[in-house]
Amino acid sequence: MVDEQAATLRAQWIGQQLRAMRESARLTLKDMGDYINRNASTVSRMESGTIPPRVPEVLAYLDLCGVDDSRRREDLKTMAQDAWQKGWWDGFSANLAGSLIDWIWLESRATEIRSFQASVVPGLLQTRAYAEALIRAWDDSADDEQIARFVEVRMQRQQRLEEPEPVRLSTVIDEGALRRVVGGPKVMRAQLAHLRKMAGWPNVEVMILPAGAGAHACPDGTFDVFRMRRPYPPAGCVSTAVGAVVVEGEKAESLHQRYDRLRRAALRNGAAQRILFDLEARLE
Incomplete structure (x- = not known):
């Protein structure tokens, strides 16, 4: 058989x-x-x-x-x-949608991830407390054990940033996502501090799309796009309310082009750090 x-x-x-x-x-x-x-x-x-x-x-x-x-x-x-590759995610497969398994596998194979987030901090940069608050709001029917497993998956995914050959992560976060107080002031303050810290890592780039930028290249959704190790083509994951949609080829390249436009409109380095510091200070 x-x-x-x-x-x-x-x-x-x-x-x-x-x-x-x-x-x-x-x-x-x-x-x-x-x-x-x-x-x-x-x-x-x-x-x-x-x-x-x-x-x-x-x-x-x-x-x-x-x-x-x-x-x-x-x-x-x-x-x-x-x-037939087995990974750490197989231990969680009973709890995860197939699209998320595919997303995690793409992360495991990628050399670079470019992420645009309009409403939340990227999963690879979330603190445990922030992730738990998001997941509880997303699925109010899940019990504590399920929530703990979902959170653990998110924390495990972040290990890609710390491997001997870590993935390069570049992210543009809409300013509105950083002003949304998730989990209460204490949790959000710690999340903003974590972002400032991660922005100092050599393989992590954190940029902020300011509210003053107005209309931008991706007003109707958020996405991750992956530059892959050989022999795979570029691929992207577009977030929707009912799960992720994976695209490849020309559609993935179009996401790269959108990301380039978002990146040009975003604040980075010192300017991004000042926004994070100011937002953190307001939560004291």
């Missing part, structure tokens, strides 16, 4: 590659199934991402399709390994 799991983004990505390769070679699902000792239905599910392919199956695809380019073969081998 073939093992199945929820169709993850990474499984869908390699499935798309396999299908394109098979169709370019003018092979049917049955042709491929006969070669790799699977039925056509199973091959179809592999190409849709429902069943992540294993490395031997990917190598068989490459052989039958006549692909001998060493770089291409190594890229697809890496993607097959990643499709």
